Every structure is written in C-alpha cells, then in structure tokens.
Amino acid sequence: xxxxxxxxxxxxxxxxxxxxxxxxxxxxxxxxxxxxxxxxxxxxxxxxxxxxxxxxxxxxxxxxxxxxxxxxxxxxxxxxxxxxxxxxxxxxxxxxxxxxxxxxxxxxxxxxxxxxxxxxxxxxxxxxxxxxxxxxxxxxxxxxxxxxxxxxxxxxxxxxxxxxxxxxxxxxxxxxxxxxxxxxxxxxxxxxxxxxxxxxxxxxxxxxxxxxxxxxxxxxxxxxxxxxxxxxxxxxxxxxxxx
Ligand code: ADP
Ligand code: MG
Numbered sequence: 026x027x028x029x030x031x032x033x034x035x036x037x038x039x040x041x042x043x044x045x046x047x048x049x050x051x052x053x054x055x056x057x058x059x060x061x062x063x064x065x066x067x068x069x070x071x072x073x074x075x076x077x078x079x080x081x082x083x084x085x086x087x088x089x090x091x092x093x094x095x096x097x098x099x100x101x102x103x104x105x106x107x108x109x110x111x112x113x114x115x116x117x118x119x120x121x122x123x124x125x126x127x128x129x130x131x132x133x134x135x136x137x138x139x140x141x142x143x144x145x146x147x148x149x150x151x152x153x154x155x156x157x158x159x160x161x162x163x164x165x166x167x168x169x170x171x172x173x174x175x176x177x178x179x180x181x182x183x184x185x186x187x188x189x190x191x192x193x194x195x196x197x198x199x200x201x202x203x204x205x206x207x208x209x210x211x212x213x214x215x216x217x218x219x220x221x222x223x224x225x226x227x228x229x230x231x232x233x234x235x236x237x238x239x240x241x242x243x244x245x246x247x248x249x250x251x252x253x254x255x256x257x258x259x260x261x262x263x264x265x266x267x268x
Contacts, residue, residue, distance in 0.1 A: 035084035062237035108178030148176035168199030
C-alpha cells in the first residue's frame with residue numbers, strides 16, 4: 026500500500042542552524058498522527074516540508090507515493106492534494122467567508138463560479154458556519170474564522186490535511202468547536218497530520234503520537250504508549266509540563 030506521507034532522513038537547515046536532524050516517519054491513509062513537542066523543536070518546519078512551504082535540505086518526502094523532493098516533481102500537483110490549516114487562520118480580510126472558500130477553487134482548480142459556490146456552501150455547512158457565509162473575517166470569532174479556514178482547505182478535496190496548532194490562537198471557550206470539526210473529519214477517514222498541544226485530542230483521536238525535541242523524533246507510538254507510558258525522560262518531562 027502507498028503511504029499517505031513518507032519521510033526519509035529529512036534534514037533542514039536555516040543557515041548553520043540544523044532544525045530537522047534526520048526525520049523518518051510515515052502516515053498511512055486514513056490515519057491521524059499528532060505531533061507534540063516543545064516550542065522550537067521543529068514541528069512547524071516538519072509540517073511545512075510536507076507541502077514544500079520549506080525546501081528540505083536533505084532527504085526525501087513522498088505524498089501518496091509521489092516524491093516531492095525529486096528535481097522533476099510536479100510540486101503544484103502535489104500541493105493541490107495537501108490542505109493546510111495555520112494557527113493564525115490566514116483568511117483574506119477583504120473577502121467574505123464564502124469568497125474565501127471559493128477563490129482557490131476558481132484560481133487553482135479552474136472551477137466555475139457556480140460550482141465553487143456550491144462546494145463552498147457544502148463545506149461551510151459541514152464546519153457549522155453556513156449562516157456566516159456573507160460575513161467578513163473581522164466580524165467572525167476566532168473559532169468561526171478557523172472553521173472557515175478548514176472549509177477552505179476541504180473545498181480543494183485534499184487527500185491529506187496538515188494542521189499547525191489550529192487552536193493555539195483561540196480563546197479557550199472556542200477551542201472545542203474547532204476540535205469537534207477535526208474529530209468529525211478524522212471519523213470520516215481523512216488523513217491528518219496535526220501539530221497540537223491539545224493532549225485530550227491527541228489521546229482520543231490520534232492513531233499515533235509523535236514526540237519531537239531538538240529536531241529529532243524522540244518517541245513514536247500509540248497515544249497509550251507515548252502519552253500514557255512514555256519511555257524517554259525528555260517525553261516525560263514535556264508531558265509533566267503540558268498535562
Ligand atoms: P516549532 O514549530 O516546534 O515551535 P519551528 O519549526 O517553528 O518549531 O522552529 C524550529 C527552529 O527553526 C527554531 O529555532 C526557529 O527559530 C527556526 N526557524 C523556523 N523557521 C525559520 C526560518 N524561516 N528562518 C530561520 N529560522 C527558522
Ligand atoms: Mg510551530
């Protein structure tokens with residue numbers, strides 16, 4: 026079977042600073058993998074290497090069996106299969122929720138306006154903000170904005186969704202709505218790679234938890250293994266701080 030994501034000996038330098046020091050892991054289709062670890066450990070850089078927002082310095086990255094790091098790779102084709110949700114939502118402030126979800130469909134997938142609108146409305150409905158479709162981001166709560174951002178990614182029919190601390194910028198009372206949408210996606214079989222500090226989500230929804238520290242993977246296993254019974258002192262000390 027083809028892995029959804031396969032990373033082999035991935036290294037990333039920023040100047041002399043080696044931020045990823047030989048990462049190996051895979052995500053299987055339909056799996057939810059949560060990446061946890063201290064600030065600065067390389068979690069965002071790892072995620073960004075999976076859709077080439079960062080260029081790996083060394084090593085190989087495959088998405089659905091296609092090597093992104095191959096010199097002849099069709100990067101745009103692979104990127105179209107990968108949805109990404111950021112901590113800071115990154116919606117266009119001058120476009121309504123509906124327009125935010127339509128624009129990439131029209132520009133990147135060449136969908137007609139009518140088709141893009143149908144798909145946008147379906148996805149806004151799915152994440153529970155259909156009634157906000159004509160609002161501008163500035164009029165929405167953080168939780169609503171993040172759900173629009175998820176709808177925008179889903180409208181592109183991605184094979185894989187990347188989430189980089191999607192709830193870290195939210196007021197505590199808004200976190201649950203976003204996690205509920207992510208949980209629903211997971212239950213529907215979406216392949217997801219999620220950087221998060223939400224240990225409850227990691228424990229209940231993830232098939233695997235990966236603990237990173239200092240640019241390496243320290244532990245990789247089921248939530249019961251990595252969160253419930255960590256083997257490394259570095260993992261234990263991190264968990265003591267976040268749990
Ligand atoms: P995390 O997401 O785990 O907090 P990051 O992947 O954001 O960690 O960052 C890992 C390290 O890489 C940090 O030391 C950070 O300063 C550095 N870094 C990240 N992005 C850049 C960049 N664009 N240029 C230079 N250094 C960077
Ligand atoms: Mg980060």
